Amino acid sequence: MGLAHVHWLLAGIDEIAAFRLVFRDDRTTDVRGTGRLVWHGRTLVWTPGGPYAHLRYTVAINRQRPPGTHFDSYATPDWIATRALHLFPEINVRFRTGVAAARARLRFRLPRGWHSATALAALPDGTYLVEEPGKRFDRPRGWLLLGRIARYRHTIAGLEVTVAVAPGSPLDVRGLFRLYGKTIPLLVGILGAPPPRLLIVSAPDPMWHGGLSGEDSFFVHGRIPIRSPDKTCSYLHELFHVWQPFHPSADGRWVSEGLAEYYSLALPYRAGRLSPQTFVRGLALFERYGRWGSDLTRTRVPAALNNSAPLVMHWLDHEIRRVTDGHRCLDDAVRSLAHEGGTLTTASFLRAINQAAGRDFTPLFRRHVYRGEPPPERAREDDAGVGH
Structure with missing residues (x-):
């Protein structure tokens, strides 16, 4: 339990000379793939060596956020809350000259009864469209919530909002949508057009007791009320960070x-x-x-x-x-x-x-x-x- 098995499948990659993958920490193990793999500390230089290639590795999902005993990435038997950056390393690609950008899709293979929520656009075939603005080789971004979760969607002022709630999280989803219905239109007038979509991940202990923003998404611990005792709102604070251009x-x-x-x-x-x-x-x-x-x-x-x-x-x-x-x-x-x-x-x-x-x-x-x-x-x- 608590392991993610990540598998890259690449096709038609004659235009790619090599990948440089920078892993954040030592939670990634059992790295295997086609072609040539050379390690420099936590940096892997991968030369696929052909138009079709694959790379496999295993990631320990749990990550404690210092200081303290809480986590910003965690797996239980019923749910997983994490960010894509914990599963997919920083990627630098050396392309051959004069070629088009790559296209990428993300697919989850989950236990029966599990569902997925991401900040990516869902496609009819059950995959997610991976787009990273300004990059020729895209990698998944933002928060992920997987498991026996509840998902709620509502479009407000052109922003598609998805709230994904893990079992045990007491978030008042209706109250949050009521707040957003009044305040998101005001933010449009300040920050301009919203991002294409927003994912809010809510999960209980032992997740971090606070808010953490990501690309087109953020996490807030389920026990943090919509209005905090100091009268501010973590759900608006993190939304501002996600939205700010x-x-x-x-x-x-x-x-x-x-x-x-x-x-x-x-x-x-x-x-x-x-x-x-x-x-x-x-x-x-x-x-x-x-x-x-x-x-x-x-x-x-x-x-x-x-x-x-x-x-x-x-x-x-x-x-x-x-x-x-x-x-x-x-x-x-x-x-x-x-x-x-x-x-x-x-x-x-x-x-x-x-x-x-x-x-x-x-x-x-x-x-x-x-x-x-x-x-x-x-x-x-x-x-x-x-x-x-």
């Missing part, structure tokens, strides 16, 4: 995390699912549990990224609205970043903020981003329309 650099991580957490509070409020008083309490909790006095562009402390950064986002939204007489807001800056795509940095975020505000916000960044000063309290009551 930009990738943070090292100094842009605070921006990505701050936006995801801020909108996980702000979107339910805008959708009428949080009262003004509850919204203000959520902002107050950001300040109480934030890590202040740290440079947000350099820190990796969770309290700074998950509490300080989103409160700074709220302050930026407040100040943009103030200086533009309510005509512009943080959404306008995020729309600009989403349209630009590419790498998200502190500098690119500041440019987008300045463009939205029509003035230079560098002094504000010095105080609240680089020196880590908490924003003034008055913005919370002003924006929510309530007092103490």
Whole structure:
């Protein structure tokens, strides 16, 4: 139990000279295949040596996520929750010149009564279409849930949402769809067109007690409520990360995390699912549990990224609205970043903020981003329309 047997079958691959496969850890064993296999540490150089080839290996599915005793990949007798990257290594392909890209399909062979849920497009023959944008040789991506699972599908604002639930997970699926019905249309207005599909994987212990995003998919532990005690929503936080059409650099991580957490509070409020008083309490909790006095562009402390950064986002939204007489807001800056795509940095975020505000916000960044000063309290009551 707890082993995945992976089998690659390749046909018509005269155009491929060699593969370079980089395995993440030592959980892959019994690697066999046609042609020539040469190991360099955890890197395998595979030269198929013909138009038809195969590669086989075994992967131990269970993977503990440090620190602690919980897992981000786990197998039980009734279900398996994992990510494709745990089963398929990083792939670099040396093609011969002047050839077309490869086509790939994924097929599962599962015990009787088991079903599969992936972030890939399902085909009529029971396989999944494997597409990796920008790559000539595609590999499966995103989260997978296999087993005696329940699957629920709903299309919201053009986004096909699948919620896959493992036995023992108490997720309120109906409540989640109600939330998404109100908030996904708002995200379309901020981030633009959604991904083609979204898979949400919900599983119980001993899986990681948190959320983990993947390509077109994410995992959230089944016992995490739709609204957390701090009034934010992990299901919106992870959705923002999956949807965002930009990738943070090292100094842009605070921006990505701050936006995801801020909108996980702000979107339910805008959708009428949080009262003004509850919204203000959520902002107050950001300040109480934030890590202040740290440079947000350099820190990796969770309290700074998950509490300080989103409160700074709220302050930026407040100040943009103030200086533009309510005509512009943080959404306008995020729309600009989403349209630009590419790498998200502190500098690119500041440019987008300045463009939205029509003035230079560098002094504000010095105080609240680089020196880590908490924003003034008055913005919370002003924006929510309530007092103490």
